[in-house]
Amino acid sequence: xxxxxAIDTFIGQFHIxxxxxxxxxxxxxxxxxxxxxxxxxxxxKSILGLTPPRSGKITFxxxxxxxxxxYQIASMGIGYVxxxxxxxxxxxxxxxxxxxxxxxxxxxxxxxxxxxxxxxLKRLYALPGGNLSGGQQQMLAIAxxxxxxxxxxxxxxxxxxxxxxxxxxxxxxxxxxxQDRTVLLVEQNFRxxxxxxxxxxxxxxGHSVASGAMANLVHDEALIQRxxxxx
Amino acid sequence: xxxxxxxxNRGSTWLLIAGIFIAILAFSLFSAGGNxxxxxxxxxxxxxRGMLLFLVAAGLSLIFGLMDILNFAQGAFFMVGAxxxxxxxxxxxxxxxxxxxxxxxxxxxxxxxxxxxIVGGALGFVLERGLLRPLYKxxxxxxxxxxxxxxxxxxxxxxxxxGTPYIWTERLVAQDAQFFVFxxxxxxxxxxxxxxxxxLMAGVALLLRRTxxxxxxxxxxxxxEMVNALGINVRAVFTLVFVIGCALAALxxxxxxxxxxxxLSMGNTFLLASIAAIVLGGLGSYEGTAxxxxxVGLGWATMEQFSVRPEVGTVVxxxxxxxxLVVILLLKPSGLFGEER
Numbered sequence: 143x144x145x146x147x148a149i150d151t152f153i154g155q156f157h158i159x160x161x162x163x164x165x166x167x168x169x170x171x172x173x174x175x176x177x178x179x180x181x182x183x184x185x186x187k188s189i190l191g192l193t194p195p196r197s198g199k200i201t202f203x204x205x206x207x208x209x210x211x212x213y214q215i216a217s218m219g220i221g222y223v224x225x226x227x228x229x230x231x232x233x234x235x236x237x238x239x240x241x242x243x244x245x246x247x248x249x250x251x252x253x254x255x256x257x258x259x260x261x262x263l264k265r266l267y268a269l270p271g272g273n274l275s276g277g278q279q280q281m282l283a284i285a286x287x288x289x290x291x292x293x294x295x296x297x298x299x300x301x302x303x304x305x306x307x308x309x310x311x312x313x314x315x316x317x318x319x320x321q322d323r324t325v326l327l328v329e330q331n332f333r334x335x336x337x338x339x340x341x342x343x344x345x346x347x348g349h350s351v352a353s354g355a356m357a358n359l360v361h362d363e364a365l366i367q368r369x370x371x372x373x
Numbered sequence: 374x375x376x377x378x379x380x381x382n383r384g385s386t387w388l389l390i391a392g393i394f395i396a397i398l399a400f401s402l403f404s405a406g407g408n409x410x411x412x413x414x415x416x417x418x419x420x421x422r423g424m425l426l427f428l429v430a431a432g433l434s435l436i437f438g439l440m441d442i443l444n445f446a447q448g449a450f451f452m453v454g455a456x457x458x459x460x461x462x463x464x465x466x467x468x469x470x471x472x473x474x475x476x477x478x479x480x481x482x483x484x485x486x487x488x489x490x491i492v493g494g495a496l497g498f499v500l501e502r503g504l505l506r507p508l509y510k511x512x513x514x515x516x517x518x519x520x521x522x523x524x525x526x527x528x529x530x531x532x533x534x535x536g537t538p539y540i541w542t543e544r545l546v547a548q549d550a551q552f553f554v555f556x557x558x559x560x561x562x563x564x565x566x567x568x569x570x571x572x573l574m575a576g577v578a579l580l581l582r583r584t585x586x587x588x589x590x591x592x593x594x595x596x597x598e599m600v601n602a603l604g605i606n607v608r609a610v611f612t613l614v615f616v617i618g619c620a621l622a623a624l625x626x627x628x629x630x631x632x633x634x635x636x637l638s639m640g641n642t643f644l645l646a647s648i649a650a651i652v653l654g655g656l657g658s659y660e661g662t663a664x665x666x667x668x669v670g671l672g673w674a675t676m677e678q679f680s681v682r683p684e685v686g687t688v689v690x691x692x693x694x695x696x697x698l699v700v701i702l703l704l705k706p707s708g709l710f711g712e713e714r
Contacts, residue, residue, distance in 0.1 A: 190602055216604035228599045230592045237588050242603050290604065 143168035143324050144189070144294055149198030151181075151188045158184045159195065160348045164326070166294070166341075171316070171325040173339035173356070175332070175370055181348045182328040183225055186296045189326075190222055191215045202294065217244060221287030225298040225328075227279045229286070231272030235263055238271050238282055242289040249289050256285045259315045277308035284312070288319060295319075298328045313338055332370055336360050344369045386709055390664060393701070397671045404679035410557035415678045416671065417554070421563050423670025424570025428625030430647035430654075430662050431577060432618020438594035438657025440611050441512055442505065445519040448644025449526035450496065450619045452637070454489035454626025456534055459635040461485030462543050468534045478543045486627040493623025494616045496526075501615040506608070523644075527637060538636040548631055566628050573621075574663050581659055590614060594657050642691075646673065649694035653701050655711025665709060669694045 144166040151159040159181050166172045174182040187193040189200055191212040200207040207215050216222065230238050239256070243249050257264045260281040266274060271282060280300055287295050300316070301309045309331075316325065316338060329335040335342070336356060343353040346369050359365065401419075405411035433447045460467030461475075462482045471488070472481040500522060508514045547562035581587035589610055593600045601607040626639070633639060650669045654661025677690040702708070 192598065192602065211606075212598075212601045213604050213606045216602055222602045224599065224602070228596055230595045230599070232595060233588065233592055237592075240585065241588050241592050241600070241605070244604050286603070 143203060144326065145199075145201045146185065146189060147199045147201075149185075149188055149195035149200065151184055151193050151195045153184065153193055158193075158348055159188060161198070162188075162345060162348070162350045164343045164350060165353070166324060166326050168324055169322075170340040171320050171327060171338050172341040172343065173327045173329050173335045174343050174345055175329070175335060176345040177369070177371065178330070180345045182345050183298055185345065186222070186298055186326070186328060189215075189296060190220065219291060219293040221290070221292035221295045223283045223287050223295065223297040223300065225302065227283040229271040229274075229279050229282050232270055234270055235267050235274070235282055238286055239289050242286045244290040248291070252289055255319075256288055259288075259318060260285055260311075277304050277311075280304060280308070280312060281315075284315065292323065294324045294326065296326050299330060300327070301329065301331045301334050309334060332366070386705070389701075389705060390668070390709060393668055393697075394671075397668065397675055401671070401675040401678065404675055408555075410555035411678065413554040414557045414559055415674050417559055417563065417567070418677075419671035419674030420567045420570075420667065421670070422674050423667035424567055424574075425625050425629050426643065426646055426650050426670050427570060427574060427663055427666035428628075429622045429643050430650040430666050431574075431659070432615075432621045433647050434651040434654065434657065434659060434662035435590065435594075435614050436618045437651065438659075439590060439597065439614050440509075442515050442519065443648070444615075444618070445516065445644065446500065446523040446526060447618070447622050447647065448640030448642075449523040449530075450493050450622035450640075451626035451629075451643050452530060452635070452640035453496065453526065454486075454493055454623030455630040455633065455635040455639060456530055456539075456626075457489040457492055457623070458482065458485035458627035458630040459539050459541065460534070461488055462541075462630075463539075466539065466542065479545050479547075481543070482545055482631070485630075486624065489623040489627035490620045494620035497616045497619025498612065500619070501612050505615075523640070527640065531637065534635070536637060538634055540634045541631045545631060560632075562631060569628075578659065578663070586610070586613070646694040649698040653698050653708055655708030658708070658710035661708060661710030669697055672697050 144164070146162060146164040148161045148163050149159055150157065150161060162181065162185055164172070164174070164185065174185060176182050184193055188195045189207065191207065191210055195208065202218060202220065205218065230241070233241070239253070240249050262278055263281060263285055266278060271279065274282060284297065284300065297316070300312050304312070313334060327335070327339060329338070336359070339356045341354065342356050342359050344351050344365070351369060352365060401415050402412050405415055429447055429451050433444060436442055436444050460469045461472035462478060462485050464470050464473040464481070472484060475481045475484060504518055504522065505515055508518060545562060547565055548560055550561035551558040552561060552564070581591055589600060589605055593607055593610055597607050625643070629639070646669060650665040651662050653669065654663070654665030673690065673693045676693040680690045
């Protein structure tokens with residue numbers, strides 16, 4: 143569904159990604175793993191055109207994304223849940239969701255599904271986003287990506303800074319909506335990643351160094367220890 | 374527990390606004406020497422000044438909030454509006470004689486206002502699309518560019534209309550109609566501007582609160598990149614807001630022309646006062662800008678009344694917006710409704 147082929151991305155003068163390749167099969171959850179600063183977030187931003195790659199090729203459903211603006215790429219059916227949520231704090235929960243719709247009636251069509259996944263949002267619907275707790279803001283950020291008809295969701299560090307009970311709720315929600323959507327996830331928490339993902343790609347110091355089925359990675363302690371530092 | 378904690382941040386802001394308003398009212402009454410007629414006229418003049426400031430400052434604030442551009446040319450748009458409204462209304466007095474085909478002066482004035490809005494919006498479109506867009510990643514260059522454009526517009530006006538100030542001579546029906554407050558007369562036209570100003574203020578607020586484009590603009594003020602990542606063409610929204618902002622400023626100049634005339638200094642006077650209003654209201658906050666425009670307008674008119682006294686001098690009135698800015702920023706450094714940036 144999504145192919146990232148040997149991209150090089152610079153931020154200012156810094157060469158952040160050096161030949162990163164990622165393959166995301168349709169209907170799967172693929173996770174980008176790696177240490178802090180390895181280039182995982184930049185990979186997501188490069189896909190969406192927020193930090194466009196200087197070389198290499200990105201294709202989504204057979205169409206090339208290179209040269210398109212972020213809003214054009216998002217409009218092709220790619221939802222983005224950024225690190226630190228980036229919800230609009232002065233907008234209400236309803237307005238945060240409403241703004242994400244691309245076609246008339248998107249919110250009305252999907253609001254029951256969203257409330258079913260995240261019941262908390264129903265009672266918080268009229269409150270400003272800034273009044274929500276960290277976990278609720280994360281739910282809102284994910285819900286926002288579910289309002290339009292997105293075929294691929296890019297989700298960056300959904301468990302960051304959240305209590306274990308909230309992480310469990312989010313994992314359950316991601317598992318449920320991924321049944322009819324493809325997900326590319328960035329996750330530092332290996333336990334969370336291993337339970338959610340079907341496939342993995344390890345990024346280390348701007349390079350994609352390993353990839354495959356998650357079921358194989360969980361048994362490869364040497365690889366885990368080497369690139370992720372998890373015992 | 375201190376007052377801010379007890380009231381919350383918003384509560385303390387409203388308390389501060391109420392305090393400033395009461396202080397202005399008290400000083401205005403003192404400046405009027407207790408004469409209720411003079412007091413009422415000063416307040417009405419202050420509201421009028423506030424509305425004109427709002428028309429310049431609203432665009433300035435929305436453009437800054439959304440695009441991080443302080444448009445120094447905003448005052449020049451105000452001036453363009455005034456010259457166009459004057460010219461169309463005075464077929465034999467302006468440079469373009471654009472209104473010669475319309476016999477009724479009231480209709481000429483309305484056509485002049487429409488032309489001012491169209492020309493203001495069109496020039497804003499050209500400025501944003503043609504000049505500012507290539508510089509979005511260079512904020513300092515944008516600042517210098519808008520300053521340069523304001524000079525070019527000033528010179529353009531000088532080339533078309535010359536340097537001599539124009540004094541409005543055509544009489545409009547609403548100008549001739551007067552009403553009395555405590556024995557003092559006030560023009561109906563000025564009252565109409567106050568009412569229309571309030572209507573515009575509420576209209577823009579409704580646009581921002583109730584419509585999808587308004588929600589997008591408010592979201593863009595907070596995080597334009599995220600709006601873009603949602604699949605919304607933020608650049609098109611930038612253009613729209615810029616055009617609306619410039620058109621509003623030109624409309625402000627147009628409606629001010631019947632009593633301020635058309636002069637080369639009017640743009641800078643209103644630009645500086647508007648910058649004071651948007652900083653005082655809190656950068657990027659629409660409601661802050663609206664309230665601050667009214668407060669600055671009232672303070673300005675009050676000081677003009679005060680400076681009528683020979684021992685004071687008129688210079689005090691002209692520095693009022695900046696004085697108010699300094700005092701309020703000392704009390705609340707981020708402005709009335711602003712967030713730390």
